[in-house]
Amino acid sequence: MNNYDVIIIGAGVTGSAIARELSRYKLKTVVLDRNSDIGEGTSKANSGIVHAGFDATPGTLKAKLNVQGSEMMPELAKDLGIPFMRNGSMVVALSDEDIPHMHKLYERGLENGVKDLRILSAEEAREMEPNLSDDTKAALFAPTGGIICPFRLTSAMAENAFINHVEFHLLTEVTNITRLGDVYCIDAIRHEEFGDGKENVKYEAKCVVNAAGVYADKFHNMMAKDKLTITPRKGEYCLLDVTAGNHVGRTIFRMPSALGKGILVSPTIHGNLLVGPTATDLDDKEGTFTTREGLDTVNTPGASAVKDLPMHEVITSFAGLRPHGDRGDFVIGEINGCPNFIDAAAIESPGLTASPAIGVMVADLIREHLQPEKNDDFIPTLKPFTYMKFLSPEEQKALIEKDSTYGNIICRCASVSEGEILETIRRPLGARTLDGVKRRTGANMGRCQGGFCYPKVMEILSRELGVGIDQITKKGRGSEILTGVIKETEVEHD
Numbered sequence: 246m247n248n249y250d251v252i253i254i255g256a257g258v259t260g261s262a263i264a265r266e267l268s269r270y271k272l273k274t275v276v277l278d279r280n281s282d283i284g285e286g287t288s289k290a291n292s293g294i295v296h297a298g299f300d301a302t303p304g305t306l307k308a309k310l311n312v313q314g315s316e317m318m319p320e321l322a323k324d325l326g327i328p329f330m331r332n333g334s335m336v337v338a339l340s341d342e343d344i345p346h347m348h349k350l351y352e353r354g355l356e357n358g359v360k361d362l363r364i365l366s367a368e369e370a371r372e373m374e375p376n377l378s379d380d381t382k383a384a385l386f387a388p389t390g391g392i393i394c395p396f397r398l399t400s401a402m403a404e405n406a407f408i409n410h411v412e413f414h415l416l417t418e419v420t421n422i423t424r425l426g427d428v429y430c431i432d433a434i435r436h437e438e439f440g441d442g443k444e445n446v447k448y449e450a451k452c453v454v455n456a457a458g459v460y461a462d463k464f465h466n467m468m469a470k471d472k473l474t475i476t477p478r479k480g481e482y483c484l485l486d487v488t489a490g491n492h493v494g495r496t497i498f499r500m501p502s503a504l505g506k507g508i509l510v511s512p513t514i515h516g517n518l519l520v521g522p523t524a525t526d527l528d529d530k531e532g533t534f535t536t537r538e539g540l541d542t543v544n545t546p547g548a549s550a551v552k553d554l555p556m557h558e559v560i561t562s563f564a565g566l567r568p569h570g571d572r573g574d575f576v577i578g579e580i581n582g583c584p585n586f587i588d589a590a591a592i593e594s595p596g597l598t599a600s601p602a603i604g605v606m607v608a609d610l611i612r613e614h615l616q617p618e619k620n621d622d623f624i625p626t627l628k629p630f631t632y633m634k635f636l637s638p639e640e641q642k643a644l645i646e647k648d649s650t651y652g653n654i655i656c657r658c659a660s661v662s663e664g665e666i667l668e669t670i671r672r673p674l675g676a677r678t679l680d681g682v683k684r685r686t687g688a689n690m691g692r693c694q695g696g697f698c699y700p701k702v703m704e705i706l707s708r709e710l711g712v713g714i715d716q717i718t719k720k721g722r723g724s725e726i727l728t729g730v731i732k733e734t735e736v737e738h739d
């Protein structure tokens with residue numbers, strides 16, 4: 246039996262932020278996740294925008310935690326050594342009917358406490374963003390809008406929690422929860438990383454945090470009388486090459502209209518251009534495939550407020566599932582009648598932005614209940630990640646002189662060196678799959694989408710993990726890349 250003070254179900258951005266905040270206290274905490282890597286759920290597939298906070302209804306948790314999270318982000322990113330940019334965002338009015346709605350959004354932003362919001366004339370907006378639609382009438386400008394790498398944020402918060410003694414049990418799928426007096430008993434299945442083996446495992450904890458993304462309703466409904474429904478709301482995207490990355494400098498939304506919320510266009514923190522997402526409700530909580538219809542919607546001229554989008558520069562498409570709850574707000578707090586069972590559920594957009602503030606809110610609830618001592622040894626910072634492409638030529642030269650692997654470029658499209666890949670595998674909670682390397686370093690993420698560098702990254706993973714190359718996977722069990730030998734070469738020995 247594994248006994249803990251706190252068990253967090255889910256190692257997405259929500260669970261990882263909560264784990265990091267809890268590691269400020271002397272608590273025995275474990276995070277359980279059924280996937281083979283941190284952030285393999287919704288946290289890996291979203292717009293990566295740090296929303297300014299004018300969109301959510303005033304008085305909701307979404308509004309409050311969005312603004313708080315956005316304010317916390319610069320210092321957090323600095324502490325964790327991850328790139329973050331306040332590039333600003335614009336909501337563009339494309340018709341006269343949009344103007345009163347834009348003013349409402351401005352008022353809402355002021356009420357939510359968003360700083361420095363401004364209404365721009367069409368001329369001012371176009372001067373800042375020359376590729377705005379010719380129909381632009383005016384724009385709401387939020388200088389506090391930003392962009393971040395959603396996966397880096399998630400994995401860095403998890404790594405920081407880990408170095409502060411939070412345990413992470415990956416490949417561990419929670420199947421049942423029961424309450425026995427003051428403790429919660431959790432049944433789980435632990436899967437082998439390489440192979441088909443699995444075993445039943447049991448856990449006990451004084452406190453459980455339900456941060457299971459689209460599956461959080463399942464665990465809520467196991468404990469609560471008031472049922473919760475979470476609908477996976479799919480968003481599909483096209484990602485354009487870095488050559489298109491400067492088409493806009495800010496994140497450009499169009500005013501929501503009768504035709505829907507419209508498609509946003511944004512640079513990403515890696516220098517690409519992102520166009521999307523759609524919004525379609527599904528029954529399938531695993532439905533992260535893209536569809537012809539969805540991508541056609543993203544591709545429709547006029548769907549966004551940006552003109553001349555170079556859609557011939559698309560290098561990939563992807564989809565993510567918003568955990569859309571039926572209560573109109575994040576569901577955060579103790580379940581009625583279940584002391585110390587805390588939901589962090591229905592965390593749809595702006596959940597990424599709000600995550601640092603959700604972490605503090607949930608940790609405060611647990612602190613009140615369990616009254617733990619402070620962890621005076623808490624380390625808030627991480628050893629910075631190396632990004633060769635962000636270093637000056639002199640800094641690159643000095644690093645290569647110290648360690649020649651930083652001079653061996655593995656991913657040509659995204660300029661990622663062997664040294665960066667080795668670093669990412671060897672870090673605490675490091676990468677163990679091709680997608681793990683991709684999301685941490687950007688390797689395989691460029692124009693060739695791994696066509697050139699996949700085999701090289703597989704060789705490095707195989708060497709570092711000490712397993713055969715045929716066991717290397719894209720994203721965990723069942724996604725092996727090599728299926729067998731097609732030709733054996735006989736080698737003659739002397």
Ligand SMILES: Cc1cc2nc3c(=O)[nH]c(=O)nc-3n(C[C@H](O)[C@H](O)[C@H](O)COP(=O)(O)OP(=O)(O)OC[C@H]3O[C@@H](n4cnc5c(N)ncnc54)[C@H](O)[C@@H]3O)c2cc1C
Nearest residue numbers: 255257258259286287288291292294419458480596597598
């Ligand atoms: C299309 C789209 C665009 C978005 N854009 C933005 C944006 O620009 N800005 C923003 O702020 N927010 C955005 N969001 C919202 C943001 O992505 C989410 O709020 C956030 O990622 C939710 O994180 P989470 O940790 O709650 O869920 P998840 O990341 O899904 O994590 C839940 C974890 O629980 C685990 N789990 C589930 N069931 C079990 C089980 N039985 N046992 C063990 N583990 C389990 C899963 O494996 C998963 O890792 C967007 C979302 C989508 C889909």
